[in-house]
Amino acid sequence: MNNSNQSPNSSAYVSAQERLQSRLSKGLRKRHARDRRFRWYGRIAIIAGLSLVILLFGSILYRGLPAMWQSVVHVPVYFDPEIIEIEAKPEQRIDENTNDFNIRLLDWQKRLITQNWQGLLTQTIQNIYPQQHISARDVRSLFTRSAAHDLREAFIKNPDLIGQTAFMDLLTDANVDVWLSGNINRTLSDRDQQVSKSVRELADRLSHDGHIQKKFSHSLFSNTDSRSSPASAGLLGALMGSIFILIIVVIVSVPIGVASAIYLEEFAPKNRWTDLIEVNINNLAAVPSIVFGLLGAAVFINWMGMPLSAPLVAGLVLSLMSLPTVIITTRAALQAVPSSVRQAAQGIGASPMQVVFHHVLPLAAPGVLTGTVLALAQALGETAPLLLIGMNAFVAHVPSTPLDQSTALSVQIFLWQGQELRNFFEGRTASAIILLMTLVLGLKAFAIFLRNQLNKQWKGSNQ
Known part of the structure; x- marks a missing residue:
């Protein structure tokens, strides 16, 4: 009798306990699922953030690193005494004071500025292709404006170059560098191009023959900004x-x-x-x-x-x-x-x-x-x-x-x-x-x- 009377109560107790345990297990599974989702959301957010950062830095490096190499004309320059018509660099005499010597030296450097350095560049390119007429205008467009200045500075440092040949690296113009680097559509019409057809053909020929090379741009880090010569502008x-x-x-x-x-x-x-x-x-x-x-x-x-x-x-x-x-x-x-x-x-x-x-x-x-x-x-x-x-x-x-x-x-x-x-x-x-x-x-x-x-x-x- 007692066993029969207690069985319904005990079965009801077991059933309630099972329902409670089921609810607890279900709630625990939901919490664990939410924890897992939260961790995945965090991982996805981190991956997305890192991907965007990598994309940003990658795009900057992709564009910036190639710009550190510039087109340079590597040519033998003959310092023709018929073009550079100037006497030897003055030297200080024994009976001359420093002030008078500096005045003579400064006057010699001023007269160097008036020399036809652009004509020297034209002659240099003409000597490379003697069978082709190279116009001075095309050579002026080929080189950056600082190229003549670089020639003058090299001569000031070593006046013995007169009558001799020296290999020099001279920067091309910014527009020519853009053309050779492929940063402009070559299929555009001549009217839409930044340089004339003759200059483009001359630059392509010099590049094909190995006279124009890509070299690390030291001027980018050793020069100041320049408006007259963008190719030599620096930081x-x-x-x-x-x-x-x-x-x-x-x-x-x-x-x-x-x-x-x-x-x-x-x-x-x-x-x-x-x-x-x-x-x-x-x-x-x-x-x-x-x-x-x-x-x-x-x-x-x-x-x-x-x-x-x-x-x-x-x-x-x-x-x-x-x-x-x-x-x-x-x-x-x-x-x-x-x-x-x-x-x-x-x-x-x-x-x-x-x-x-x-x-x-x-x-x-x-x-x-x-x-x-x-x-x-x-x-x-x-x-x-x-x-x-x-x-x-x-x-x-x-x-x-x-x-x-x-x-x-x-x-x-x-x-x-x-x-x-x-x-x-x-x-x-x-x-x-x-x-x-x-x-x-x-x-x-x-x-x-x-x-x-x-x-x-x-x-x-x-x-």
């Missing part, structure tokens, strides 16, 4: 301008930013004023960079009278822009240091200054360094503030001081992208981007190296 002036700007940012922004963060985090009292300062610092980090350019133009140039297009002004403007980033990242690094470090230092009698600079700051140094390098990399790639202070001006010399007129790599990229000769400067723009990315990646690699060294030193000192 040296912009590179030096960017280096001067970075030096100013390091000198101004880093010490002020790190010191401000240390004071706000470790020494400043917690009241309404410090809260107001913290809020304003966070707001400044979100201000568009062009606003800092307007501030720099109004304060540093119009009010303080600093020189236009100078790396000093650009460095000060970018320092103001980088300060919030340096302060915020430094404070975050200081907050990441455990409070037990401060308490232990205070327990052994360290002063507040010693606690911060002997114990807290060394532990926070890797984070501080990472934030500083991020701010520098951001400043290196900024363009809008520099345009407003005149850094887009054409500068044909390499700046020697932060007060000289200059441009920057980011601005040079902007200027080259807008050039009319797009087929030629598109590749050079990508080359400039490669150089800019190399500097940024070099800064980050240097920061990682220093961070690892600081971590090793700190661990070694603790052991």
Whole structure:
């Protein structure tokens, strides 16, 4: 009787337990499925992001690396004394002072400028193909305008070349380089081509005979920008301008930013004023960079009278822009240091200054360094503030001081992208981007190296 009475209850209990276990198992399977989907979504997002980055860098490298090789005419140049009609280079006499000798030497160099160097180029090409009449106009279109200057400079360095033959590498014109590189449709009509038919035929013949070769473009990194000779335009002036700007940012922004963060985090009292300062610092980090350019133009140039297009002004403007980033990242690094470090230092009698600079700051140094390098990399790639202070001006010399007129790599990229000769400067723009990315990646690699060294030193000192 008892067994028969308990069986329905026990069976109902087992049935309820099975239903509960089934619901739990079903819910567990759903959670596991959601976890798996979430992990796959994350993997797909990472793969998509990496693919886009690889596509971006790949396209830049695909366009920029070939532009680092340029068409060069490798020809024997005979320095014909009938064309270069000038006496031997003057030498200083025993009874002549240095000032008089420099005057005679300068006069000799001035007379070299008036020599028919273009005629020497025409004769050089004519000697290669004596059976074909080569017009001076075609030769002028074949070479870049700096080719005659290169001949003159070679003769100034070695005046004994008169009456002798020397093999020289001379740059072709930008339009000829575009034609030989295949960056223009060869099936277009003569009216739509950038060079005449005779020049194209001459360039193709020289290339077929091995007189025109592709060589690494040293001028891209050793020359300044040029409007008269686009083929010889380079990035040296912009590179030096960017280096001067970075030096100013390091000198101004880093010490002020790190010191401000240390004071706000470790020494400043917690009241309404410090809260107001913290809020304003966070707001400044979100201000568009062009606003800092307007501030720099109004304060540093119009009010303080600093020189236009100078790396000093650009460095000060970018320092103001980088300060919030340096302060915020430094404070975050200081907050990441455990409070037990401060308490232990205070327990052994360290002063507040010693606690911060002997114990807290060394532990926070890797984070501080990472934030500083991020701010520098951001400043290196900024363009809008520099345009407003005149850094887009054409500068044909390499700046020697932060007060000289200059441009920057980011601005040079902007200027080259807008050039009319797009087929030629598109590749050079990508080359400039490669150089800019190399500097940024070099800064980050240097920061990682220093961070690892600081971590090793700190661990070694603790052991």
